[in-house]
Amino acid sequence: MNTELKARPFSGALMLGALGVVYGDIGTSPLYALRECFHGPSAPPLTRENVLGVLSLITWTLILVVAVKYLGLVMRAANRGEGGILALLSLAVPERHRPSRYTSVLLILGLYGSALLYGDGALTPSLTVLSAVEGLEVVTDFFTPYVVPITVVVLVGLFAVQRHGTGRMGQAFGPVMLVWFAVLAVLGIRGLRLAPEVIGALNPLWAVRFTWQEGWIAFTVLGAVFLAVTGAEALYADMGHFGRRPIRQAWFAVVMPALLLNYYGQAALLLRQPEAVE
Numbered sequence: 001m002n003t004e005l006k007a008r009p010f011s012g013a014l015m016l017g018a019l020g021v022v023y024g025d026i027g028t029s030p031l032y033a034l035r036e037c038f039h040g041p042s043a044p045p046l047t048r049e050n051v052l053g054v055l056s057l058i059t060w061t062l063i064l065v066v067a068v069k070y071l072g073l074v075m076r077a078a079n080r081g082e083g084g085i086l087a088l089l090s091l092a093v094p095e096r097h098r099p100s101r102y103t104s105v106l107l108i109l110g111l112y113g114s115a116l117l118y119g120d121g122a123l124t125p126s127l128t129v130l131s132a133v134e135g136l137e138v139v140t141d142f143f144t145p146y147v148v149p150i151t152v153v154v155l156v157g158l159f160a161v162q163r164h165g166t167g168r169m170g171q172a173f174g175p176v177m178l179v180w181f182a183v184l185a186v187l188g189i190r191g192l193r194l195a196p197e198v199i200g201a202l203n204p205l206w207a208v209r210f211t212w213q214e215g216w217i218a219f220t221v222l223g224a225v226f227l228a229v230t231g232a233e234a235l236y237a238d239m240g241h242f243g244r245r246p247i248r249q250a251w252f253a254v255v256m257p258a259l260l261l262n263y264y265g266q267a268a269l270l271l272r273q274p275e276a277v278e
Helices: 012-021 033-037 048-076 085-092 101-133 141-164 166-192 196-202 205-214 216-229 244-272
Strands: none
Touching: 012 166, 012 244, 033 048, 033 216, 033 244, 048 196, 048 205, 048 216, 048 244, 085 101, 101 141, 141 166, 166 196, 166 244, 196 244, 205 216
């Protein structure tokens, strides 16, 4: 496999830029991920065992999918410093490789992966912004009829400024996301004080027990659990903009601790106030 043409010097600016561009999607997942696990007609009851089981699933999904899969394995497959599904495809099918049935299968998989990326790009921004704007309804019902219009305006504005490039976006949104993750951590610590026993969800046996006992319900809950890693593919896709090291540093130093603290704080709140799931 090819490596980066030139090693990038590490700097706090690159790490801050990675926070603003790479981790925007996954950083807003706490707005809806845990709630969706206990929402709907097929949701499991809000018992202590189920809350800890789902929390353990989220914890180990973040560890295995993001830390192990993307940061530990996938980001090693750099094509001259670039990442993404097409860069990975170009490594799997070299230019001088003789076409074969094997090549056709890889091309189809590459196109399929690109289609999924387009689908994620259409779904994630709308779901994330809508979930954030719906928070206004917590303050007052006055904003209820304006949630969708406000969401549309925000989305149009975000896509309008993207033409200025990744660098400018990182400079603008990096500090904002740093404050965002700090708020997630603080709120998580505040909630965690309500039921410190949720820390036991670090034990993967809670996830195994929940999956074994709930059966089909646990399988459907997994669909909501994976909302916690929405946008994780950006770690690899945006690798060429910032380099591997700043992305890894941002994850382990800021993003992962903040996300875990917030999810654990939410779980503690659900144990003490089950009605908060609404």
